Amino acid sequence: MNSTVLEEDGFFAFSHLSPGNYTIEVKHWGKIVYAKNWDLKEDIDLGEIKVAVEKEIQQVTVTGNKKLIERKVDRMVFNVENSVFSSGGDVLDLLKVTPRVKVVNDQIELIGKSSLKVMVNDRLIPLSGDDLVNYLKSISSADVKNIEVITTPPAQYEAEGNSGLINIQLKKAKKDSWSSTIRTSYQQGFYGYGRAGGNFNYNKKKLTLGVSANYGNGLSQGIEKRKVFYPSQLWNEKDVGKYYENSVNSRFVVDYQLTPKWNTGIQYLINYSNPHSNSNDQTRLCAYGKKLDSLLQTHNHQESISRLNSVNGYSHFAIDSLGRKLKVNFDYFNYNKENEINYFTNTYDDTMKRIYSYFPVENRGTLEINNYSGKVDMEYPMKNIKLEYGTKVSFTKTESGLKNSRLKNGNSESTNKDNFNYTENTQAVYISVNKELKKWDFKAGLRMENTQTCGNSKITHQKNKNNYVKLFPTFYALYKANDNNSYSLSYSRRIERPDYNSVNPFRYYSNPYSYSEGNPFLKPILSHNIEFSYDYKGMLQSTFYYLIIKDSYSLLTRIDENNYIQYTKSENYFNTSAYAIYERFSYNKLKWLQASVGAIGQYLYTKSQAYPVTPKSQEGFYVQFETTNAFVFDEQQNYSSGFTYYYSTPSKSGDIGNGKEKNQLDLFFKAQVFNKKMQISLNINNILKDYDYRVIKIRNGIKSYNRGYYDSRYIRLSLSYKLGSSTIKTKNIEESNAEEKNRIH
Template sequence: MKKANLLIFLLLPLFCLAQATPKLKENTTNLSEVVIQSKKKTIEQKTDRLIYHLENNVTTVGGDALSAINTAPGVVVQNNTINILGKGTSRVMIDGRMIELSGEELNNFLKSISASDIKNIEIISNPPAKYEAEGIGGLINIIMKKGAIDSWKNTTTVSYDQNKYGIYTLRNNFFYNKNKFRISASINGKTGYLNATDDLKMYFPDGLSHMKSTTKVKSENLSGKLALDYDLSERTTIGFQYLNDRNNPDFKSDIIINKYNTQNQLDNITLNNSFTDKGSGNQTYNAHLITKLDSLKRKLSFDVDYFDYNSKFDRNFIANNYRADMTFVDVNQAGRNISNQDIDNWSFKADMEHPFQAVNVSYGAKISFTNSISDVFYYNTSTGIPELDPNQSNQFKYTENNQAVYINADKKLNEKWNFQMGLRLENTKTNGFSETMNQETENNYLKLFPTFYASYQKNENNTFSLNYGKRINRPRFDLLNPFRIYINSNSYSEGNPFLKPSFSDNFEFAHSYKEILRTSVFVNIVTDGYGVLFTSKPETNTQIVTRENYFKNLNYGIGESYSASFADWWKSENSLYFLGAKTEFIKDINATPENSLQIDLSTNNTFALGKTTKLQIDFSYSSPFKSGLYEIGYTSSFDIGFKQDLLNKTMQIAFLANDIFNSSYLKDFTSVVNGVKQVYSQTESNRFVRLSVVYNFGNKKINVKERAFGNQEEKKRTGN
């Protein structure tokens, strides 16, 4: 973040404090609101979404948005992906604003948001037509806390995580609302180190190749947000939002590759040392106008958005070969891999809410323009002098234009029946050009995305619902770049300019009993599915990470969740899912699909040890299972959290012991392609302890509105 922007974020709270009259002591009204919130149901079932209220979850205190999402029912976060069980990878929104990042970049962004500022989380398995059709796994919508007019509030969170190393986090959020003017500003910083280990076994025809890697990751993040809104009149509001996020992690890896012969005797050793300097940043600008047209509650809104993303990747590595007795042989490979990516996006959209006496209708349109330039350079440094290898260097240009229109209608027939239907039309045109290969790839497709919801309330205890939605999953921009980036001397990753989007049809039938027991039966059909392929070159004992449209899939399952209060001091949230799949390969990849039943269960238990003290004990487990090309080992996590309220609840001190038995990491990720079996495991400092302090001051009745950014589809595909 530029120094000027940082200065603005730091001075805004001081300026507004000077204009306001603070009252540090909470009044009676505030205290009564806290009591009401504590009795709120943890989970609410709506027509098109499940709402999870997490204010009573002790383990999220001092944590971030990513850890909060991981506590939501039916949601699992693992390996840089957020999944709704049985659906697939999900997109994430904040107050209806899509976060246009994915993978590691999305996780870093969510880690910069304080969980204490989250009101609830919406799990939308089949999003309505108003939202972009992108994302096969539905949407996770994070709703931030809001409040009353003529007030201000400041929340500061300090936390320290101890794994093998330590991480410090400081977050500050400021809100101000006076008369016609509203402002919110936040700044978040994190620094420290993580430890990651990787283990890969590749069973080649001439023997086993076993790689072990230990990486020390320096984590650095700085992010901020500024939002301004002004009421021109009682009916019209204009506003502006700016968001900036910067990450600069460094990776120091020590890798050893042991190669065995067919008699399982150690033949030779490769020692690979590397240092990677990564960095990324994104800026988002939004200007909007909202106007209420008449007393019939017709509302028209316009948004203009600009998004800019840039990333760098600079890896130096050297790999030396040794005999089994550690006698030096030669240099296996030495190189420098540099990759840069710049993406910019403009989008314009208009939305209309048009209620009629018989039915509520909404409709709108959006256009967006995206440009991406990716540079990949590879230098051979084995002689000590960097030499550019033009055959492994490339510039890739990509453009994407998208136009969309939608209409959505909902109707409540009577006290028992409610219906909602929607239709979205999207037209997409893409062009990718590789300068080195002199290769151009174009796509042009026009697709319809229908949605349907029906709910029936039989009586005050029983509610039934049925929904359907069609979705699209477009490849991230960087996955389309055909050139390779080396992971180590025996492994590299490369994109595929011919990747096409996949499509999914989602069906779900659900029943809720007193909003205590919820049953969900679902089916998810994926066509033209694309994903990662771990292939290999047996002649060079090299692993190749590629992406292909290679499968179609039928996913199905049943989920049960149960909310219970076993006593006034003991509340429990529990879930149990049975998941299955049927996979068919649509491309000859010389592999056989296999599927098996998966069981996923979790229990979260909160104990009130007094009016201001809470203890939470959580446990989750996912069984080993087979899914298409891959077999995956079990994961589990046992967590204990403790929270103490102080100073009339203006301060909280919390302690968390996460994944106490260190069993939540990826285990035995296995595939067999071209007769070569690969088994991969990875840990990323999942076991840690955290100490947090949260302090709130000011009038806590705030009312700062978040505005949805319009470029809701493009940014998330920029992740690494």
């Protein structure tokens, strides 16, 4: 259901409606004074509506049933309001049943993409990792209208990354109302972890306010195992870590409707994190055929503090009644991090007698990133086409300092240090044209980005500059054969620039035999993406995609069999091509069941530019399968339960590694009580404890087996309670759009 209010001249309009049957109602003081059914197939002018009342019309409402899944020319829309998952959970629960989205152990992936970005009401959220997950958990599923999955972002969005976008559209705030939610959760894995938070929303006349805050504190365990098969020795390593988490994030939004056609506002996000860890690493050195030659024991302690502050100011102007809009945005974010890692290593013989002690080593690092950007977008619909164009400028400055010291009697005996500055400035312009022809819908765009980068090491006096101009075309075609069948085709060219840490050449040691360093000569990655999709009734989606990636970079580990040194560096060392078929079926015809089944089969070919450090090439085929089933126990949908299952065959990774088979089973139970004001959920995650990191790699002809488990089997109990009051008096305030980039890792 959509609603709007009349302008002073009596004009009203609804945009972005899907074809279907609709009922238009005109209400006057809550009484229906006009109603008529319309079969909407294309844009339509309703003409003059006459009603037999003397007072002014207060509200117009359009109601209709949408499909669970809708296909638009440049995106797929999951209409959450038609799902049983629309209440009793949070946004992360919704993403678990969203097509093309995979959520495993609170890690969000977009199938077929190496990364993703998340927006809320068209506004990019500059958070990642656990910070992003905690923020999404603060949004109730009942507040979500739909979720847009954009696997091929249009020209208006930055061309950064082989990534897609997830745009979470929230329901409009009720008029003259306030609402609030408080929540808490406790998670028990090997250790315990607790979270608490709340949000408050207020709407009065022309003013809208929104505040949210979340706090998390607790422990988790990580176990990493590695076997390195040297020609004369086996190094068998096990690292057990205890990780402490302590984080706070908040979001503040103010929006004001200056005139019926002009609204402005500001958004401020703050995130603070203070994690630390202790780990014990034990490496057994064994000659083949012998139990133990010697033993290395390393004790590691790490502490860090990170802070993020992000400010966005915006103004949106509706120029006329034809839908022409001007959007102006200014953004700033500051990120700084302080990190300290200390380790101490002892060597023992086969009788466990200590034979050597390495001096303690202290690594200290600082990182500060400042970004300023401005963006102007214009939506200009014309008689036969819809035109969009705009420009953006971005200025980024990164300053990092690193120092490692060998300590003796608590004092620094020898020190290596560096200060590295990195700047990146980008100017972009774009244009996009959309045209509808009966059953066809076409969209084409072109984005040009001009980038200047400069990296400068103050200690080594190494300075690297890189200037380049790139064009990024996009194309879409959608054919709706009828109400039940649609076909779509898309193409895009994209770029992925190195993150700010990867270009820093400073060397960081984790133990006497292992270190890593950045690479100031890293080149950006270029990719080409082609997708063809078929949709049947919003229930069945079939997608074929083809992907080419050139000059991919990743961490490349070299292993020296003579001194057993393992050193890692970011390098552009492989090209990748992939073919894949994705199938998904959704079923929601029964009131007591909603189910989805998805599977992807992918062929991956990778050619290395780092031979003989790595094999010359690698190719292979793998299959992933997932299903989510929810069972509802009552007509009011107050009680439900279900399960999610994932399975993956052995796979090939783009950086020339071989992944092992894995599967995961999760259970959940949800209840809504006290007139649906309180929500209770119980989640049991990774029951089989078989969804961990397991990869085999060959470097310099030496085989290594790597495995990692990060406390993903747990039980979590969550509670939330809603408060709110509303009295309809004034008109709605529209949510706004914004975009901002972030490559913090």
